[in-house]
Amino acid sequence: MQNFINMLRTFILSALLGIASISYAQSSDRIIPLPAKSKYSNGSFVLAKNTAVYFDERDSALLLAVSPLSITLEKFGVKLSKSIATAKASIHIELDNSIAAEEGYRLVILPGKISIKAKTATGIFYGVQSLLQLLPLQAKATTLKLPCVTIEDEPRFAYRGVMLDVARHYMSIEFLKKLLNLLAMQKMNRFHLHLTDSQGWRFESKKYPKLTQIGAYRKGTPLNTTYDYNSRPGDTLYGSFYTQQQLRDLVKYAADRFITIIPEIEMPAHSKSALASYPGLACVDSSGNPFPYPQQVQDEYCTKDETFNFLNNILDEVMDIFPSQYIHVAGDEAGKANWKTCPHDIKRMKEQGLANVEELQSYFIKRIEQHVNSRGRSIIGWDEILQGGLAPNATVMSWTGIEGGIKAAQQHHNVIMTPGGYCYLDHYQSNAPGEPVAFGGLTTLAKTYSYNPIPEELTASEAKYILGTQGNLWTEYIPTPAKAEYMIFPRAIALAEVGWSPQETRTYESFITRLIPYLKRLDKLKVNYSKHLFEIKLKTAINTKGQVTASLGGVPKGYKMYYTLDGTIPTVKSSLYVKPVAIHKNSTMIAAVISNGIIVDQLKKNFVLHKATAKSIELETPPAKQYSKGGNAACINGSLGNDENFSDDDWLGWNGKTFNGTIDLGKAQQVSSLQTRFFHQPSSWVWAAKNVTVLVSADGKNFTEVAGKSMDVPANEGAAKFSLNWPAVAARYIKVIAEPVGKIAAGNVGAGDEAWLFVDELIVD
Ligand code: ACM
Numbered sequence: 001m002q003n004f005i006n007m008l009r010t011f012i013l014s015a016l017l018g019i020a021s022i023s024y025a026q027s028s029d030r031i032i033p034l035p036a037k038s039k040y041s042n043g044s045f046v047l048a049k050n051t052a053v054y055f056d057e058r059d060s061a062l063l064l065a066v067s068p069l070s071i072t073l074e075k076f077g078v079k080l081s082k083s084i085a086t087a088k089a090s091i092h093i094e095l096d097n098s099i100a101a102e103e104g105y106r107l108v109i110l111p112g113k114i115s116i117k118a119k120t121a122t123g124i125f126y127g128v129q130s131l132l133q134l135l136p137l138q139a140k141a142t143t144l145k146l147p148c149v150t151i152e153d154e155p156r157f158a159y160r161g162v163m164l165d166v167a168r169h170y171m172s173i174e175f176l177k178k179l180l181n182l183l184a185m186q187k188m189n190r191f192h193l194h195l196t197d198s199q200g201w202r203f204e205s206k207k208y209p210k211l212t213q214i215g216a217y218r219k220g221t222p223l224n225t226t227y228d229y230n231s232r233p234g235d236t237l238y239g240s241f242y243t244q245q246q247l248r249d250l251v252k253y254a255a256d257r258f259i260t261i262i263p264e265i266e267m268p269a270h271s272k273s274a275l276a277s278y279p280g281l282a283c284v285d286s287s288g289n290p291f292p293y294p295q296q297v298q299d300e301y302c303t304k305d306e307t308f309n310f311l312n313n314i315l316d317e318v319m320d321i322f323p324s325q326y327i328h329v330a331g332d333e334a335g336k337a338n339w340k341t342c343p344h345d346i347k348r349m350k351e352q353g354l355a356n357v358e359e360l361q362s363y364f365i366k367r368i369e370q371h372v373n374s375r376g377r378s379i380i381g382w383d384e385i386l387q388g389g390l391a392p393n394a395t396v397m398s399w400t401g402i403e404g405g406i407k408a409a410q411q412h413h414n415v416i417m418t419p420g421g422y423c424y425l426d427h428y429q430s431n432a433p434g435e436p437v438a439f440g441g442l443t444t445l446a447k448t449y450s451y452n453p454i455p456e457e458l459t460a461s462e463a464k465y466i467l468g469t470q471g472n473l474w475t476e477y478i479p480t481p482a483k484a485e486y487m488i489f490p491r492a493i494a495l496a497e498v499g500w501s502p503q504e505t506r507t508y509e510s511f512i513t514r515l516i517p518y519l520k521r522l523d524k525l526k527v528n529y530s531k532h533l534f535e536i537k538l539k540t541a542i543n544t545k546g547q548v549t550a551s552l553g554g555v556p557k558g559y560k561m562y563y564t565l566d567g568t569i570p571t572v573k574s575s576l577y578v579k580p581v582a583i584h585k586n587s588t589m590i591a592a593v594i595s596n597g598i599i600v601d602q603l604k605k606n607f608v609l610h611k612a613t614a615k616s617i618e619l620e621t622p623p624a625k626q627y628s629k630g631g632n633a634a635c636i637n638g639s640l641g642n643d644e645n646f647s648d649d650d651w652l653g654w655n656g657k658t659f660n661g662t663i664d665l666g667k668a669q670q671v672s673s674l675q676t677r678f679f680h681q682p683s684s685w686v687w688a689a690k691n692v693t694v695l696v697s698a699d700g701k702n703f704t705e706v707a708g709k710s711m712d713v714p715a716n717e718g719a720a721k722f723s724l725n726w727p728a729v730a731a732r733y734i735k736v737i738a739e740p741v742g743k744i745a746a747g748n749v750g751a752g753d754e755a756w757l758f759v760d761e762l763i764v765d
Helices: 002-017 060-075 121-134 173-185 244-255 272-277 305-321 337-341 343-352 357-374 403-410 445-449 481-488 491-500 508-524
Strands: 037-046 051-054 089-095 105-110 113-118 145-153 159-165 190-194 217-219 237-239 260-264 326-328 378-382 395-398 415-417 440-442 466-473 537-542 548-553 560-564 581-583 587-595 598-607 616-619 652-655 659-680 691-697 704-710 718-739 756-759
Touching (some): 051 060, 060 089, 060 121, 089 121, 159 491, 173 190, 173 244, 260 326, 305 326, 305 357, 337 343, 337 357, 357 378, 395 403, 403 415, 466 491, 481 491, 508 598, 537 598, 548 598, 581 587, 659 691, 704 718
Parallel strands (some): 159 190, 159 466, 190 260, 326 378, 378 395
Antiparallel strands (some): 105 113, 105 145, 217 237, 537 548, 548 581, 560 587, 616 659, 652 756
């Protein structure tokens, strides 16, 4: 009965709307972020050469909201007309107060007519963005068809953002504009600009010109490889800054795309660039500092009055340029060590009755908040502003996990959730070999997509304080826009959907189905996105014939994998993967998932076949449990470890122990060389070997040393090659002994601790 009534209702509705039939079958959504509700139906809207677009052009906000559509249609050869009489197709755009959500919209596509309604111009802009995603990438006006659909859409969260750190590496205004365009396509509405940090001050201050004369440039010599990566070599100064006029223009450029730019000025820490420019603001005046900036300059402002005068003046200049309600004042990662001994800070604590430096930090942020509030604005700070007590009106940006966000929401403070494990775009997005160096961790696209910004611990009323979510790209390791794009996309697209779409209806499977065609739009816009939609797994094994085989997995059903063995990029004409591939000679295997004509995931592996390949090996001391995934055979399976990290199956690792492996070739053979690689990454306690010895034997009992030498400490981090040669001898057993460096020397990360030793393939010939 219920079904009959539904059918009748459908029939009446269809008749009213003049549609032959509406299909309530599974929607075939193409839009990212997934709309809250959409119903696709049979029939289509055919764009005519003269399509009429109606909206109130006197409304400047509407004009902005509609302009992406007008521009796109004109590119398709559509002459936008105003006259009903001549138009075969029409698009009607209007504000409608009956739509409740501020950013919501209703998009209806019928044969001959499209309508977009929203309460605000922002909503219209989002309706336009959805419509643009339904348009093909290329077509002639007269053949351009759109599916009939009714979309009723609104965002789950009011705050949907991306942060870019332009302090560690300066990024051009052109790139920032490109990024803003891309964020707008995904209905993101906040762009958080991290304008200052220890490595660079990027904001032009008229009052304090030294900030950009000194603080915007740094010596290229890395402080250490993890913290100042990829700066210019030698003494070359690296850096730049944005003029106030450039930033005003950028604010307008963003506003035209319904995006608010939130400026961030770091305090009290991460401030070497400012303290190098105005040393008097530090606890220890470093004017006489013999070291070039940014070495040897402390990281935190002193809490003396001069600092607050300075910061208030800076914030005034910032607020004059950025109309954002929110001003980000950081507060993260202050060590506060100097505050414990500095007479100014000790006096401040006494005078204010503060028990410790945490309370002094709280005083600092509260005093800054008062100033920002006095100008009618509000502050955002990172988790650490919770230490010593939150400033009364502060919003917390939670990054160290989700606990800070939970605490703040429970205290009825607004929260933006950016936990590192899901939202930090400087993490690796794949373990695949060849990934560009990243900060660390592994935050795959799937992991980012799986994020739900509402912590389970919150009650429904506390959950209201969660304003939304944001992806953060820190740029210590990101010297170029191309690499920034690689790290941001497509993870930021996943976060756009996390921030917009209902939690109940979105799935990763559907997201991927919509993302693959969307990537073609990114191709057209020349976006250097990462191609790791899945995580292809390659397992090396030895088959019953004693051959090395590579098996591929990790990709859902329905997606096809192709591969080459000569290091060329696979196409659909390459071999289709169906079963483990036998490796017959030295090869570079590249495996790729190709869908819709584009590569959406890719993996590379090098194989080297040699006399010990697929033979057996005994290890005197087993590797550490967490670094023994490939088993002992990893040393002789023909498969080389990742060049850039030691976490794959082909690297075996020992802590403070000697590598001692004996290979059995099965029968005596002439051997004259060993080539191998040790991983070298002192920043992670990993050091290449101190020395290597090779011994041979006919019976496995009596060994004779044939070669040995010490290894120089490699100049660079990564896989370090090592080789030994000796006059050819016949031997069945080959023993390789690699001694670790032992205790890490003073002046290095982990000094005094035992170094790790990581060993790759033992190539015997
Ligand atoms: C941060 O990552 N230091 C906020």
